[in-house]
Amino acid sequence: MPHSSNKEGAAAAELALKAHILRSNPEILAEMPEGNKTMREIADVIDLTEAPEDAVCSLVIDLLQYCEREKIDWTQEVMSRAWEHLRRVHAYEVQ
Secondary structure (H helix, E strand, O other): OOHHHHHHHHHHHHHHHHHHHHHHOHHHHHHOOOHHHHHHHHHHHOOOOOOHHHHHHHHHHHHHHHHHHHOOOHHHHHHHHHHHHHHHHHHHHHO
């Protein structure tokens, strides 16, 4: 897949994921100026019938390809940091 297609695919996957988040959190839409209009415009471009986990999977695949291209170690440099962040957030929530 060409480099620009990877970027477009990653952007589309990210937008799809964010659209799912917006659709499932009406309080966020309510806080946005013209939130419903924005959601309709997004729905015209994005297939919101796709399951959110499919959007996440597409985004992760694009991220893995990006990491491979940029020589970023997914396990050590990405996932270990992400898990550490989640542990800190969870520890804070428990307190």
